[in-house]
Amino acid sequence: MTEMMTSPPGILISAPSSGTGKTTVMLGLLRALAEDGLTVQPFKSGPDYIDPAFHLAAARRPSFNVDTWAMDGGLLEAISAQACGADIVVAEGSMGLFDGVAKPGEQGHGTSAETAARMGWPVILVLDVGGQAQSAAATALGFRMYNPDLPFAGVILNRCASPRHERLTRLGMERAGMPVLGVLPRRGDLTLPERHLGLIQAVEHPDLEAAISGYASFLREHVDLAAIRSAAASRSAGASVGRSANELPRPPAQRIALARDSAFSFTYPHLLEGWRASGAEILPFSPLANEAPAADADLVWLPGGYPELHAGKLAAADNFLTGLRRHAESRPVHGECGGYMTLGAALIDKDGTQHQMAGLLSLVTSYEKRKFHLGYRKAHLESGMPGFSAGDQLRGHEFHYCSILDQPDAPLARVLDAEGAEVPETGSVRGNVSGTFFHLIAQAGRMEAA
Template sequence: MTAAPGLLISAPSSGTGKTTVMLGLLRALADDGLTVQPFKSGPDYIDPAFHRAAAHRPSFNIDTWAMPPALIGGISEQAGGADIIISEGSMGLFDGVATKGESGFGSSAETALKMGWPVILVIDVGGQAQSAAATALGFQSYNPDLPFAGVILNRCASPRHERLARLGMDKAGINVLGVLPRRGDLALPERHLGLIQAVEHPDLEQAIQGYATFLRENVDLDAIKAAARAGAADTGALPKPPAQSIALAQDAAFSFTYPHVLTGWRNAGAQILPFSPLNDEAPAPDADLVWLPGGYPELHAGTLANNAQYLAGLRKHAQTKPVHGECGGYMALGTALIDKEGTRYEMAGLLGLVTSYEKRKFHLGYRQATLHAPMPGFGTGARLRGHEFHYSTILEEPDAPLAQVGDADGNPVPETGSVRGNVTGTFFHMIAEATT
């Protein structure tokens, strides 16, 4: 398979506008008739849904810390048939962790190097002019092996501001691929965990089309397409399903699933049976496994607590067959969830876990786990890689720990997950099984 030419959109830091640039670029290229394959560098499970809406094609994460090379190869194969690949970085271009994971330290720069994609750096020039060139020059020279396509200057205040910023870039020999005027209406809505979900956006299609028009008016699309380069055409395998038929909770409360996981399950012949706890739907009674992914159950705790059909079906399934929850799904399997106002809601009660958002504490980072007990798809002793991102605090976690869990550097974390009978849960979202 010949790899399509690709680019990676990154930035010096978060908050520079790279996601809106990414969405606008995906749609503008798609509107030009190109088949555009989006990717996301790192463990983000919100952005791929936005990418899919913009490109009309599923987006996949590539994670050089958590994923072994064979999995990255299997994910890269999903670009088959694409004319061009556009990947979005996470955080700053060179931001990663201290300890190497399955294939790297987890930075967007590593993703670009591994895949052979030149980098376009989105720089917020607000509050500076020629000085922005020093930032761009530093990023270009930090790793000489990393191909650097140029910059898009964002939030430019005036024609004079643009002229001064361009002078600096010309002096530094940096290719300017576009200059975006400052506009306050281009930011995506956010909440406490970052961007809202794509399914919650009040008018996502109109917003994306607006980004595309804005990009088309202010960047050189031909120069961007010409900068794309083809890398190695790796092959590999996606994750195998943990069961043949899987009842998967899917709605606004449970939506955080990594696309490569679900695609791997489907490609291997597993039957995915969606159900909505928010609509009081019980999981399919003939499913081999019930899987509750992460999401925002704390925003819907009252509804979940009162939906009798969903709870009865979940409890009945757990009597004889496995149930697993990740993060928000784990909390929904517990005894109770306390929202930010301090109101306690009774959850499924399949685990003793009690969590609270009343006193928020930020939990963020990669996780590596060694299982003390089996969970769906993995036996005792299996080593998993994942990512944790939530604000909930554990008040009670009385069940047996599911795993020994540490951060990226191996430091133990208290969120060990739980196991009780056929029910398991973790606070981390699983990305891959470790191979080394």
């Protein structure tokens, strides 16, 4: 049953492009508001596997992805209901504010602007003003006017070089009628470490707590927190926010052995929340610690992550591999992206060294010659996989740099990109074992009969 409630007020932190400092602002703002005694609910707009873990560390409350391309209205409402009990919502956009795909999905093009409009969250634009002054106002004004119906709170000016630089930039913003909510001086020590998929994982940061505390102190000194809180808004009073757990994804099994360590960590939080809400038991284990999946599990699920960075250790993890193979003799095993590679016959690392993997699928992948794969995926299942049947349509996202050298098993699905073009990464199925290169976000229906 769906109850009625009003969502807490919120804001969305966005930017003209990636690399402007919005993640630093996001983490500092989450922690500063939490230090002020607020219960802060973080969200991430778009298909990001890494940022939610940083949000959790900063807000001490789980963060969830909101995706207008992949999610239907019921799922969006169920996820937004995770903010129940919070005092304020702070969401982080992805890429630039209006960046998305050409063809709409379930609810839209997957832009951060769509997320803000749907949820009623005013946008705070983080602008890198390095190398410009008054001209930054033209950028801000263009973003505000590109969609005049989009709620817009103001700007935070980042990487300001001097008091004079600030004065000139503020002059431009005043002329454009753009509220300035903060001015951050240029500091080289406020960047998060990155690798080829973006930020390193939260669990790998050498001192994440100190970093987040530093961001919070920095924002508290240079940002008007009271003005940001005043700018937060939500949908009009009486708006419906679904609270039914039935709208969250259903679990693919009752007892799910879930690989969970720095090699396998890319699972969307709303999936796990849906599994738990339906009463499933999640049994974490660490392949890197050479742990076998629970012997009484109904399903083994290997998420994506960075197995290519740990390929030698995984190849030598006899207890893990033996337990995995034993499970696959009678019960299902599924892998996503890095988990899929691990289920294959071999993985070749960037140095050209070949590492034997589980051998439950015939897949051979290589990082020796990197090939970039990025984008939304719509899969029409040709065979069943845990939780789904042949004929089901799934929506997900693919992001990796490996090449397929051999993929002789039966294809799991016909896979299309966001514009309807077929992609060669079809996934594989053999016996009880299946795998995909895309990370599952949601079910999108069933194929119509021919």
